[in-house]
Amino acid sequence: MxxxxxxxxxxxxxxxxxxxxxxxxxxxxxxADQPLTEYVNTFIGTGxxxxxxxxxxxxxxxxxxxxxxxxDGWDGCSGYHYSDDVIYGFSHTHLSGTxxxxxxxVLLMPTNKPVLYNGADxxxxxxxxxxxxxxxxxxxxxEVHLDDAEIDxxxxxxxxxxxxxxxxxxxxxxxxxLDLLHRDKLVxxxxxxxxxxxLQGKRFSSxxxxxxxxxxxxxxxxxxxxxxxxxxxTPKVLALEFDNPNNEPVTIxxxxxxxDAAGAKRNLETEIGNRDFDTIKKQANxxxxxxxxxxxxxxxxxxxKVNFYTxxxxxxxxxxxxxxxxxxxxxxxxxxxxxxxxxxxxxFSLWDxxxxxxxxxxxxxxxxxxxxxxxxxxxxxEGGILPIWDLSGNxxxxxxxxxxxxxxxxxxxxxxxxxxxxxAFEAMIHSSIQDKLGLESYxxxxxxxxxxxxxxxxxxxxxxxxxWTIAQMAKAMGDQEKYRQYIKRAQHFKNMYNPQTxxxxxxxxxxxxxxxKPEEVNFNYTEANxxxxxxxxxxxxxxxxxxxxxxxAYEKHLDNMFAAQMETSGRHQADITGLIGQYAHGNEPxxxxxxxxxxxxxxxxxxxxxxxxxxxxxxxxxxGVSGNEDCGQMSAWYVLSSLGFYPVTPGSNxxxxxxxxxxKATINLENGEQFTLIKNGEGKxxxxxxxxxxxxxxxxxxxxxxxSLNSISSSFLTHExxxxxxxxxxxxxxxxxxxxTAKEDRIVSAINEEHMPAVPYIESGDIxxxxxxxxxxxxxxxxADIYFKINDDEFKLYQEPITISEPLQLSIYAIHNDKISxxxxxxxxxxxxxxxxxxxxxxxxxxxxxxxxxxxxxMKGTEDFRSGSWQGTQKEDVxxxxxxxxxxxxxxxxxxxxxxxRSWIFYPKxxxxxxxxxxxxxxxxxxxxxxxxxxEEIVAIYDVNINTSVKNVRFVKMRAVTYGKLxxxxxxxPYDGDAWIFVDEISIK
Numbered sequence: 009m010x011x012x013x014x015x016x017x018x019x020x021x022x023x024x025x026x027x028x029x030x031x032x033x034x035x036x037x038x039x040a041d042q043p044l045t046e047y048v049n050t051f052i053g054t055g056x057x058x059x060x061x062x063x064x065x066x067x068x069x070x071x072x073x074x075x076x077x078x079x080d081g082w083d084g085c086s087g088y089h090y091s092d093d094v095i096y097g098f099s100h101t102h103l104s105g106t107x108x109x110x111x112x113x114v115l116l117m118p119t120n121k122p123v124l125y126n127g128a129d130x131x132x133x134x135x136x137x138x139x140x141x142x143x144x145x146x147x148x149x150x151e152v153h154l155d156d157a158e159i160d161x162x163x164x165x166x167x168x169x170x171x172x173x174x175x176x177x178x179x180x181x182x183x184x185x186l187d188l189l190h191r192d193k194l195v196x197x198x199x200x201x202x203x204x205x206x207l208q209g210k211r212f213s214s215x216x217x218x219x220x221x222x223x224x225x226x227x228x229x230x231x232x233x234x235x236x237x238x239x240x241x242t243p244k245v246l247a248l249e250f251d252n253p254n255n256e257p258v259t260i261x262x263x264x265x266x267x268d269a270a271g272a273k274r275n276l277e278t279e280i281g282n283r284d285f286d287t288i289k290k291q292a293n294x295x296x297x298x299x300x301x302x303x304x305x306x307x308x309x310x311x312x313k314v315n316f317y318t319x320x321x322x323x324x325x326x327x328x329x330x331x332x333x334x335x336x337x338x339x340x341x342x343x344x345x346x347x348x349x350x351x352x353x354x355x356f357s358l359w360d361x362x363x364x365x366x367x368x369x370x371x372x373x374x375x376x377x378x379x380x381x382x383x384x385x386x387x388x389x390e391g392g393i394l395p396i397w398d399l400s401g402n403x404x405x406x407x408x409x410x411x412x413x414x415x416x417x418x419x420x421x422x423x424x425x426x427x428x429x430x431x432a433f434e435a436m437i438h439s440s441i442q443d444k445l446g447l448e449s450y451x452x453x454x455x456x457x458x459x460x461x462x463x464x465x466x467x468x469x470x471x472x473x474x475x476w477t478i479a480q481m482a483k484a485m486g487d488q489e490k491y492r493q494y495i496k497r498a499q500h501f502k503n504m505y506n507p508q509t510x511x512x513x514x515x516x517x518x519x520x521x522x523x524x525k526p527e528e529v530n531f532n533y534t535e536a537n538x539x540x541x542x543x544x545x546x547x548x549x550x551x552x553x554x555x556x557x558x559x560x561a562y563e564k565h566l567d568n569m570f571a572a573q574m575e576t577s578g579r580h581q582a583d584i585t586g587l588i589g590q591y592a593h594g595n596e597p598x599x600x601x602x603x604x605x606x607x608x609x610x611x612x613x614x615x616x617x618x619x620x621x622x623x624x625x626x627x628x629x630x631x632g633v634s635g636n637e638d639c640g641q642m643s644a645w646y647v648l649s650s651l652g653f654y655p656v657t658p659g660s661n662x663x664x665x666x667x668x669x670x671x672k673a674t675i676n677l678e679n680g681e682q683f684t685l686i687k688n689g690e691g692k693x694x695x696x697x698x699x700x701x702x703x704x705x706x707x708x709x710x711x712x713x714x715x716s717l718n719s720i721s722s723s724f725l726t727h728e729x730x731x732x733x734x735x736x737x738x739x740x741x742x743x744x745x746x747x748x749t750a751k752e753d754r755i756v757s758a759i760n761e762e763h764m765p766a767v768p769y770i771e772s773g774d775i776x777x778x779x780x781x782x783x784x785x786x787x788x789x790x791x792a793d794i795y796f797k798i799n800d801d802e803f804k805l806y807q808e809p810i811t812i813s814e815p816l817q818l819s820i821y822a823i824h825n826d827k828i829s830x831x832x833x834x835x836x837x838x839x840x841x842x843x844x845x846x847x848x849x850x851x852x853x854x855x856x857x858x859x860x861x862x863x864x865x866x867m868k869g870t871e872d873f874r875s876g877s878w879q880g881t882q883k884e885d886v887x888x889x890x891x892x893x894x895x896x897x898x899x900x901x902x903x904x905x906x907x908x909x910r911s912w913i914f915y916p917k918x919x920x921x922x923x924x925x926x927x928x929x930x931x932x933x934x935x936x937x938x939x940x941x942x943x944e945e946i947v948a949i950y951d952v953n954i955n956t957s958v959k960n961v962r963f964v965k966m967r968a969v970t971y972g973k974l975x976x977x978x979x980x981x982p983y984d985g986d987a988w989i990f991v992d993e994i995s996i997k
Contacts, residue, residue: 055630105637112191122247148292217402319643340391417477455503462874476547530854531874539590550758586634594635681733691742778841842893855880
């Protein structure tokens, strides 16, 4: 960064001359033109695939009291979808913007009849029609009119408790339904009446998180004179009837707890007690007003301000408090713990939020960031590892990477350290040395082979970034040994780069996965395709640029991505939305990409794309988010990008500059200081930046002033600049400029130490062959020496292609600049050259297992269908005819099928083998029924082994009969889904 210093008169003259005609530019104290809570539209994201909820919650609170309009389905994950017109009730826990349908605990629904079922089957139930024109919501508050029963409902909350208010049309038939069966699977429950106005209980449930424990305590304003249930034992669904002769508003106060019912009662009494509805509502609004004022926006565009404050709101409703007022909480061991030293949280969607949400928190939520990391340390003590995606004391096993690691490192490197830093570092290392989720292969080979683990490309790339953050923290802590170890691992991303295609690509048995289509969504990537992951090397963008062939090639790849056809192929991935070409803003792997132009000296292109995303993919309407909101990440992108910067590489303390959206923004820091950003002029292009730091002026005794001016010609800001008191002025232009285009002005991310050679790869040659195959080896490192050995022979220098005629093992490694790469061993297979196969079904390209001959190539699949060794087809029978090449006497026919019902893969109903002679005369038919498909979600391989004695067989035809439509009990049934068949290897003896 090039900075020039000026004394006060220079700053004044330059600034005033550039701004004298811009009446909107103002250096005065930030002022909101109306309460900031009035800019929040809690319905943004409740339409489309945003998966948000509109109900009442507090900043990072435990309770999310919101209406439920949808009982299941992907777009019902939050419990509410704007397109619905029926409310089933109001439950007290919800997830914001996720792709899973957990929570929805303890449903309450006011009604005028004691009906004990929800009416989802179309029959009369306790659910009610509603309309949006009789529905309102704001931070901490929700109201709606239930049309069927003519009941007005109001909801408000504290952090751990909530208040319902119901206004019935008359004093008769005033019921409220308490439904513990609602939403996910109920595995254990309890319900006790303490008095006519008090009851308590528990609800333990299972879904994505398999052991969720919630306790509740309820206090009503009016006595319950009667209750009905159809359950003889402890009731699961009740109709409670109130005694309310004067038809007063009925209030229900409820506290929740992850610990016990006593904790739920204490939470309610402490946070609400005897206070009335409107007092709690005002308290909630005041709290949100203070929270939202951490960033004050001044601008004339109303919708932009609504988008901003709604986004800021969405970044502040997760993670969720998971601790009672007395300090007790339920840990990852599902035991009860207690601390008074920090607040304990759950719902860390870290694969999403490490990118922008947590970096945002390091600016405006530093105290809470300390609590988050203290929580991580506690979870490490309780469960033995840092969380990846934890929910209610459960490790969900969802998503990839170990992204608590960059959250910790980013905070530590920014000086946020109010936690046991040594334990945090120990936990980071511990996460990185596991053997699950592909890490065993990653550590052994420097990448994850396709055949070893699903989503191998994405996992390799994200592990490498996580390892870089470990290296940075190790360096800052003075641990040079760990720094050297992990800065080498940070270079593993290079092993996924195919120089022929210039994409990050799967390595299948050390060849490049084929056939390769960059737009194809397949099992090599996580919720993405090659376009959306091939620009992920945030720790070494310079190294990636060099791999791509330099600045021009890298820029062209970016251009091509944004200009590509928007269609994807392969498996359907609902998360891939918000497309600009193949850039998918609706999902997180793309989020940094618009900023990458800065790294090749083309910041004006970053400015164009960022402005386009800000103004076309965020809207003030229910479908105003281009993809799942994902616990604040989608919104954090908007918050930071609209301010004009973004953390491409969390852990570097640098923010790539984009383009500001607002006339003025003031960040009110927790230390009492302010950082102000001003947009001077019109247009989306930056013509220059000036920065005044009062902290610098205070430290510079030679300058007799309270302010100084820095002219910034580099395309990044530092964390220190933002968190110190100061002012930054963006000078804007309506046409592109040459600001920050010079090489010395570019933001840089590079690994320049401890070079680690890439693992050489098999450039050509067949892994499975019938007679001979010729194998060529190569490396992405120019002038690298490649060494190979066959079976147990000695290693020798590779100088020319290797001809292979028998099954064997080939081991290779490379030496580059006196550094040695990892070694990889590949098995080669030989099959009968006279054998061939003809397929009458169509297999999916992403499940090709290598192509047409996959069923006779000798390579068997594993239990992971995404490993690349199974051939998969959907909606049709598998029909394959094997030509033995000549007439033979056979004694056995074998094949294998995979079952992974959660992934829609079912065994076929039956498999039929027809044996023909060379004239295609049918000699024999053999039928085998496969096991009945039950509801259990297990992964298994069924081997079909048929012993039969038939002479003079030339052709063996196999037909595997598809299961067909998914059964009613399957999660995919509402989508009218069809089962897949996954088959591998037809063996004939």
